[in-house]
Each structure stands twice: as C-alpha cells, then as structure tokens.
Amino acid sequence: MSSPSYRPIGPVVGMIGAGQLARMTQQPAIALGIELRVLAGSLDDSAARVVVDTRVGDHRSSADLLDFAQGCDAITFDHEHVPTELVRELADAGHSVHPGADALVHAQDKAVMRERLTAIGVPCPPWARVDTPADAERFAAEHGLPIVLKAVRGGYDGRGVWVCRTPADVADAFSAGIPLLAEGFVPFKRELAVLVARSPHGQGVSYPVVETVQEDGICVEVLAPAPGLDGEDAAQAQRIALKIAHELGVTGLLAVEMFETEDGLVVNELAMRPHNSGHWTIEGARTSQFEQHLRAVLDLPLGSPSLTAPHVVMVNLLGGDDPDLFKRYEHVMAHDPGVKVHFYGKEVRPGRKIGHVTAYGADLDDVRARARHAAVYLTTGEYT
C-alpha cells in the first residue's frame, strides 16, 4: 500500500475500487471540497489518474482494506466485489460503511436478493436455487422454456447469464462450476431502471424512471425520462425502488433494473452504487448521481433529482478497433456544440465501456439522434 502524505481539509470519503464510477465521483467531490480517496488495483486505473489520494491495494485483503479506511469519514464502493465478510469487518472496526454488509449482500448474491425481495412482496420472476442440471430441468418443466441461469455471485454486463433453451445450454451453464440460480424468462416490453438514494438518517429520493436499451447484456442507451411511461406506472416503479432501499437498509445509491411487462413491473437486478443507468444525471439532473452518492454516504441532506431538460439521452461508448478517440472530438464538437462527451481515460479495447455521451433538449427524437450520432462517430468514425 502506498500512503501519500496528504492533509485533508474536508471530509474524506474512501471509495473501494478506482474505475469510471470513482473517476466521475471525483468531479462533485472537487466541487464540494470532499476529499476522495480510492483503493486502486493499479495506478493506471481510471480513477487513479484523477485522484491524488490513490492507494494501491487489494480489495480482497482485510489488511489492505483496514489500512485504506484509516482516517476516512465514510467508506463506499465503486464495485460489488469486496467480500461481504470484509465489508462487515470494516464496520466492526468502527468505520462508517455505505452500504453496509447487510444491505450490500443483496447486490452481491442474487439468491439472497430473490429471497428477500420475494419476502417483502416485490414482484420478481419465478426463481429457484438450482444445484444440478436436473434441478434446472425441473424448473424449466414447471415454468416453461427458455429459462435463465445466472451466477449467484459475480456476474455483470451480461457475464454470468445463460439463456437456456436446450439441455445442452443448461449443461454449458453448469460447466462453469459455480453456484447458479434459475429464473423464468420474462417476456418484457422494455427495460426500465429506477435510481434512488437513501441516507443513514432515512431520507430517500428517487430520480425519474428511465428506459434502458441493452445489447448482448450491456447497457447501450438510456432515455430519461422513460418515453411514454404512464404516470401511475412511473410512481409505482419509484415506490418499489424506495421500498427496497428502505427494507434492505441501503445507504447511498440503489439502482433497480426492472422489466416492463404486459402484467406490470418485475424487478431484474439491483446495484448499490452509481450506475450506468444514471450517467445522464451529470448534465440532466440538478444533482448528479455521483454528488448524490457522496451526500448520502456522508449523511448530508440529499439533492434535487429534477430534470434539467424535458429529454436526456445517454449513449455508451464501447471501444472499437481504433485506440485513438481524440482525433474524432473535432467533428463531434463541431457538429453539435451542445453534446457532452465523457471519456474515462481507459485504454481503448474492443467492447470495453470507455466513455459515454449525453444530449438533452425538448425533442426526444432529435436528442436521441444527436447522442447516437456522436457515439457512433466517436467509436467507429462512421457518419450516420
């Protein structure tokens, strides 16, 4: 562990992990005079490049975590990969950890999440723990094909998810040799996400419900607010998310991914940190999700989640074959002086989330076309 000599003036928030979420958290930390410290795996990590108080260490090491936490007013996370028992150990050592282990485990363990959501009456797909291919076959016989097998722990961005139509698909999923959960396939109209924040003193706020567009399990586009969503459905989605935050004792941000179906809303996934479905808030809401998370983990009053424009669209930048994005800034900025470009300072690799663009305005079709044009041009050089 490196330990730079750094004398803080403001409150210190320690974020475990140093990816793009920590990087974007540094922007409101700068504004508020909050001292962000990150635990990076390497000095090349996205956030390590912009956070002076970067410590290099292992998020699976109890010693590294306890060392990192010394002097922090709050501890929080850039990812879900810190083992639950080490999160608990930090709190037991007297640190203010947000979310705490008892909440966070629901974002780490999909079986625990499903059990708890079912118990509190939140709509879920049919689900079961499955230990063997035979368990999965029985689940399929009961609920119909296809079924979805998911890694109980550790999946993200489409990894650790198998949509199974045949016994061969099921065998393939089990060949990974990890604990699996079976879920019924939800025939959804579209995917929605609700981002809420909850502070230790119990204040909660919800951002407007958004529509997320996924390709190959990766979020590619977010439309805020979700176009054409009925007001009562939107309120219901927000109530579900706030209820989960309250019942699970979440502190900080909670992103709830949902399916919109003919029969109502079904909860898909939870995340307890700033979330890709909330990147639009940097320009599109009065309080960005990153500022909101800082406020929440420090138990400060939460900020306004109001929209700054009628429509906001965010499109992810997924790395292509060309490592040099910067040469394309010229066209994108000249073509549209209002589009906002975000680049995470990561080496460009095919398929990697390397940035995003945001457009906002009064006309959804126009805003969406602007965001897409910028994203396609930046990543491929193609003029669409």
Place this chain on the structure above:
Amino acid sequence: MSSPSYRPIGPVVGMIGAGQLARMTQQPAIALGIELRVLAGSLDDSAARVVVDTRVGDHRSSADLLDFAQGCDAITFDHEHVPTELVRELADAGHSVHPGADALVHAQDKAVMRERLTAIGVPCPPWARVDTPADAERFAAEHGLPIVLKAVRGGYDGRGVWVCRTPADVADAFSAGIPLLAEGFVPFKRELAVLVARSPHGQGVSYPVVETVQEDGICVEVLAPAPGLDGEDAAQAQRIALKIAHELGVTGLLAVEMFETEDGLVVNELAMRPHNSGHWTIEGARTSQFEQHLRAVLDLPLGSPSLTAPHVVMVNLLGGDDPDLFKRYEHVMAHDPGVKVHFYGKEVRPGRKIGHVTAYGADLDDVRARARHAAVYLTTGEYT
C-alpha cells in the same frame, strides 16, 4: 521540480498556477479525458489537491517553466503573473501557449491595454500614464475628481487600485513606488462582464452578458443574464468583447469587465483565463467556462454557451472567522436541495475567496435570495 511518472492517454494541458481556476478546470478535464497538469507553488494549492500530475515549481523561473511544458500539447494559465518574456520564451521553444505573450500582455499591463483598446476604438475611460504626483494632479485638473490610480502591473481583487480625491490620496498611491496609470472615475449605473472564448483557428463564442456586483473591489455576486439589459446593449457588449479577442489575438477565454453608464459601455478590465464572473456557467450554461477554455486552448470546436435556466445567480464565499464550513452544509442542503455549493479546498481565512454557490431557476428574485441565503449561512452561520 517533482516529476511523477505519469503516462498520459489523452491530450495534456499544462496550466501554470494551481488555484481554484485550475481546480475547477480539472472537472471538465476528467469528463473529456484531457490530462491536466498544473504548476503549483506548493502541494497545498487548491488545484494540487485534485490534480495527480502536479509539478511544484516557480512560475517566474524560465527553467521550471520549460521543464513543466515538456510533453504538454497546450500551455495555459491560472493567473496573469508569468512574466511576459517567459511566456514568449515558451512559445519560442516550440510550445503551444494560449494566450500567447502578445495577447496576454494586455491582461498584464494596464497601460499597454489602454493604448491598444484606444487604438482599435473600444470605449475606455479617459486615461494617462503618470510618473509623478504632479502628472496625476494635472490629469485630475483636466478630467475632474475623483481620479483612479492603478498599478500598471500586478493588481487584482481591488488591490493596486486607489480612488483619489485629495493630494494626500495621490501621495499615498505613489508611496507604493510602482508604475501607475491614471483613469477618470466612471459614474456607472452598474458593472457588466462579458466572457468570450476564441480558438487558434479563429472561432469565437460569447456567453450571455452578466451583471457583477462588487464590494471593496471584490466580486461578490454575478447575475446571469444581466437583468433588464436591453437587447441591443447586450449585443453591443458582446461585439466589443469579441472584437477585443480578435484584435488582440486572444486564444482561450477573455473576460471583459465593463461599466454601464448613461452614455453607453466603457471597458474597465480584461482577464485572459477562466474568470470569477463566469463561475455560474458550471451549472448555468451548456458548456462551462472551464470546459470552453480547455477546448479553446486545444483548438477544438467551442461548445454551446446557452443558458440552462432563465436566471442563474452566483455568490462568492468569502472566508469569515470560523474555519469550519462543512458543519454548515447540513442546513444549506436541507434548506434548498437545488443550490450548488463549491468549495475550493483552501484553508478558510477572513476575506479570502474560498468558494461560491450557484442557484438557478425561473424567478430572479427567488434565485437571488436562494443563492444569498446559502452564501451568508455558509460563511457566517447567520440565517437570513
């Protein structure tokens, strides 16, 4: 000079100086993946606390500047204190310096500025170089009392300015032993400021004209756009600022402070960097002045200067007797979830600019009251 091992991915912008302007420049640099490097006097400087690639050195040392500039794609400034000849030396060594010495000198030397503005037909107060108290007395006899004596170089925030009504006032100014300029006192209705950006390829944009409210020579409040300003007057102010930028060959930002008088606009001061009168743009414009400056110095297309709300008000936070602002965040954030707080990470000292707050919305009186309430409470603890 420290030289951290730092491998840039994006273009590198070197900013000489590490005050709050450099600090706030880091926020859009993070978004755009631009690598900000700062030359700090000390690691405790405002920007040094949030910029990984901070070099400690002396901005009056040719060797330190040349060393600092190595590997930068563009060099720019957080302040006007780099000697003009050293700015020229950087350009002569092949660096891309914005603004260049021939432009910057007009923001460093008030006599050079007055000569040039007069030559290009920009409205100025009556002025003259004065070498002795007798010169000043003659100037006063011709133009009437009071007169304003100004340090030709180095004044800021009301320092280096003497409003003289008596020979004793004049003697007091000359006792400083520095070159002085005399200006007629301008009976103004209010003070305005225009912020424009100009890029090396000649693109120019102007932000809306703002009203600035000064106390004791320090800007305390900025109203964007300037309330009740006639459309033709606003256009005229923007034309003047863009003309100055063009004629002087400014690259980067140019702030033009003006007096609004019964007889029209009169130019007061120039600054060629992000400016206090533009802090409102962080939330109040589609492109913040800090992002705009980065775009301009890298010769990227400029961003939209459009307002994000009908009215935006910024109020400076000047340090009071109490060094702990953070305990007051709770009230301010609970009282107004939409107000934006900016703290520069500087030790609180009486009278020092330590941060600012911004409010925005549809009703000017409401927006102004919200910004003032937050600023007064944060700096004094008084509930107004």
